[in-house]
Structure formats: C-alpha cells, structure tokens
Amino acid sequence: MENSNSSEGTPNATCNDSEGPRWLFVAGYALISVTGLLLNLTALAIFYRHPKAACSHTTVYMTNLAVADLLLVLTLPTRIYQYSGARLSPGLCEAAGLVLLVNMYSSIFLLACMNLDRCLAVCFPLSSRVKAWRKRTPLVCLGVWTLTVGASLPTYLIKKTGGGGQQGGQCSCLDSLPVYATQPAAIGATLSVGFGIPLGSMLLCSWCLLRALRRSAAVQMGLVKGRKIRNMMAVNAVVFLLCFLPYHCLLVAIYLQVSGPRLLEWYQASLLIACSNTTLDPLVYYFTTQTFKDTMAVGKMRAFHSQSSDEQKRGASVPLNSWGGGQEGGRVPLNS
Structure with a gap:
C-alpha cells in the first residue's frame, strides 16, 4: 500500500499555494x-461500561475501530497546524501520514470483518x-493491525534509505x-487487497443477508423488523x-x-473525506447495536427451521416397526 501522505511529490507535481x-x-x-474525539471517547466509554450491550464478537470489532479512529484524531492537529501556514518537521509529517494510512485500511478491514461476521x-x-x-475475533483484529502496519511501514523505510527523495524540496x-501512487506494484496492492477485496466482501455479505431476510420466517411473521x-x-x-471511494x-x-x-x-x-470516517463510524456502532438482536433472531430462526427439517427427515427414514416400546428390540408383536 502506498503512502497516502508522502512528503515528496511526483516529478511534475506542483505545490498547493492557494489560500x-x-x-x-x-x-x-x-x-x-x-x-x-467526543464521539469515539463516548463510544469507548460505553463499550467499557456495557461490554455485553451487543455480542462480544461485534463489540471487539467496534472497540478496535474506535481505537483506530481515536489515534487518527489525535494526529489531526498537525494537519491543522500545517494548513494554517506553518511547517511541520519531516519526521512528524511522516508519522501523521503513517497513522492516517493505518487508520484508513484498519477501518476498511474491520468494517468488512464486521459484515462477514454478521453474515456467517x-x-x-x-x-x-x-x-x-x-x-x-481478537486474533482477527490483531491480524488486521499487523497487516495494515506491516504494509504501511515499508513505504516510510524506503524513503528513509533514499528510495524516494524530495523533488527539489519545493513542496512542503x-x-x-x-x-508511490505512480508505482504499479503499490497501486495494484492498494486497489486490490486494500480496497477491492474488502468492498467485494461487503457487497457479497450484504447480498447474502438480504437473501436471508427475504426467506426469514421471523421477518414474515413480524417478529423481526x-x-x-x-x-x-x-x-x-x-x-x-x-x-474511502474518493481517495482510491x-x-x-x-x-x-x-x-x-x-x-x-x-x-x-x-484525504479530508477519508478522515471524516472517524465521525461517521459511530453511526455504524449505533445501527449495529440497535439491530443486533433482530439480526441474530434471523439466524436463530434459520437454525430452528434447519433443526426441524433435519428431525422430520430423520423421522421419515425410521422403519415403522421401530416405533413403540414393544418386545424384541422395540418391535411390536403382531398379536399385541
């Protein structure tokens, strides 16, 4: 995945000097x-005080997402400082860019995992x-953090070793x-693994959930909205x-x-729109917790009907002479 906030530009890049x-x-x-800051601190406080407000698996995903958003929010003052006309040190700028990149793809993968978990x-x-x-679920979240941090760090390490120098130093x-957005390997990995696969997973899971809703007896009976x-x-x-679509x-x-x-x-x-996910993710928390019981009710109803169907099939396959508590291994004598 490429650097979302590189301190150097493309060879023909121009600086943004408009006020x-x-x-x-x-x-x-x-x-x-x-x-x-307010929304994510509130969300973390709610998750901490009410850990069983939703299913524990879903809460783990939402807690990790809130932590990622909060880390990004804490770096946004550096962007305000830069755009107000001041100059950041290169190291601080790179650190802020790394946090933005990690937050963006952590949010993408965590949202996709939440949808996949609910669908399954x-x-x-x-x-x-x-x-x-x-x-x-905790191991899945650890894998998401490892993937996003591990895929983002090489970009900065390469720059530190001279893999991409600043073009003349004319741009702050x-x-x-x-x-790095001009390199085929970086753009290919970003668009496929970083965005395309999670998007495809979310669309497929949404289709499966809609299909399950249409066939759900709980929905048809009005037990679930x-x-x-x-x-x-x-x-x-x-x-x-x-x-995330505009950025890509x-x-x-x-x-x-x-x-x-x-x-x-x-x-x-x-990039500004991508950062706005820190304020929109709490909407996901709200709707997820509000509809969690209804969503799980659909799964329980499907499980109930599956069990009923299995029992009916097993009952239909039992020999007639196996019913009852008669003699000789349960067989009912003819003269009874």
Whole structure:
C-alpha cells in the first residue's frame, strides 16, 4: 500500500499555494478533530461500561475501530497546524501520514470483518466452524493491525534509505501528490487487497443477508423488523463508499497521470473525506447495536427451521416397526 501522505511529490507535481482551499482544510480538520474525539471517547466509554450491550464478537470489532479512529484524531492537529501556514518537521509529517494510512485500511478491514461476521452468524447458525472462527475475533483484529502496519511501514523505510527523495524540496509537507501512487506494484496492492477485496466482501455479505431476510420466517411473521436490518446495511455501505471511494479514485487518476490544475486539491480533499470516517463510524456502532438482536433472531430462526427439517427427515427414514416400546428390540408383536 502506498503512502497516502508522502512528503515528496511526483516529478511534475506542483505545490498547493492557494489560500482558499487551505482554510477550508483547516476548518474541516478542526471540525473532524472535535467531533471525532467526543464521539469515539463516548463510544469507548460505553463499550467499557456495557461490554455485553451487543455480542462480544461485534463489540471487539467496534472497540478496535474506535481505537483506530481515536489515534487518527489525535494526529489531526498537525494537519491543522500545517494548513494554517506553518511547517511541520519531516519526521512528524511522516508519522501523521503513517497513522492516517493505518487508520484508513484498519477501518476498511474491520468494517468488512464486521459484515462477514454478521453474515456467517445469520447464514450458517449451526456451523461449528463458524462458531469457532467467531471466537477468534481478537486474533482477527490483531491480524488486521499487523497487516495494515506491516504494509504501511515499508513505504516510510524506503524513503528513509533514499528510495524516494524530495523533488527539489519545493513542496512542503502535505502539499504534494504521493510519489508511490505512480508505482504499479503499490497501486495494484492498494486497489486490490486494500480496497477491492474488502468492498467485494461487503457487497457479497450484504447480498447474502438480504437473501436471508427475504426467506426469514421471523421477518414474515413480524417478529423481526427487516427494515431496521436493511437500514443498518445501508449505513455500513454508505460510510464505506463515501469515506474511502474518493481517495482510491484519485489514486487511479494519479497513477494514470491525469493532468489537471485541481488534481492536488482534489487529492487533499479525498484525504479530508477519508478522515471524516472517524465521525461517521459511530453511526455504524449505533445501527449495529440497535439491530443486533433482530439480526441474530434471523439466524436463530434459520437454525430452528434447519433443526426441524433435519428431525422430520430423520423421522421419515425410521422403519415403522421401530416405533413403540414393544418386545424384541422395540418391535411390536403382531398379536399385541
């Protein structure tokens, strides 16, 4: 995955010196900082005080997501400081860029894992393998953190060893296009593993959940409000696409060397939108906890019907002379 916030630009990159967008970025990051800090601290406090408000597996995912958002929020003052006209040290700039990159892809993978976990619980309620996999939620989250940090660090280590020097030093931190977005290996890994696979997983899981809702007896009997579950899936999809799709579209434009006077400003705006996920993720927490019981009820109803069907099949296959408590191994004598 490439550096989302490189301190150097492409060879033909121009610096962003316009005052209008800079002050818009200052206002945007300030709003995200205050709102994201309050919402995520509140979410963590609720998760800590009410650990069983939702299923423990889902709570683990949401807690990790809130921690990732909070870490990003704590670095946003450096962006406000930079866009206000000051200059950050290269090391501090790189650290802030690394946290943004880790947060972005941690959020992508955690949202995808939450959807996959919910889908498996509903569609395969009786599977012992699914139950065993769901118990490994902490290990899944550890794997997400390891993947995102491990995939982001090489970009910065390469730059430190001279893999990508600043182009003439004419652009300050945050004011240039990412040079690594022009490399085929980096852009390919980012668009496929970092965005494409999680997006495909979320779409597939949403389709499976909608299919399960249409066939659910609990929904048809009015025991579960299918509309609430659909709203939950819609919020998850909107947050995912709204926050992360613009950034990856801009990476494609940079890789294809699309020229335009506003390309840098659009790229910077896409980073601002990506950071806004710290304020939108609490919506995911709200809808997830509000609809969790209904979603699990669909899975339990599917499990109940599966058990009933299995019992009926087993009953139909039992020989007639095996019923009853008669003599000779349960067989009923003819003269009885």
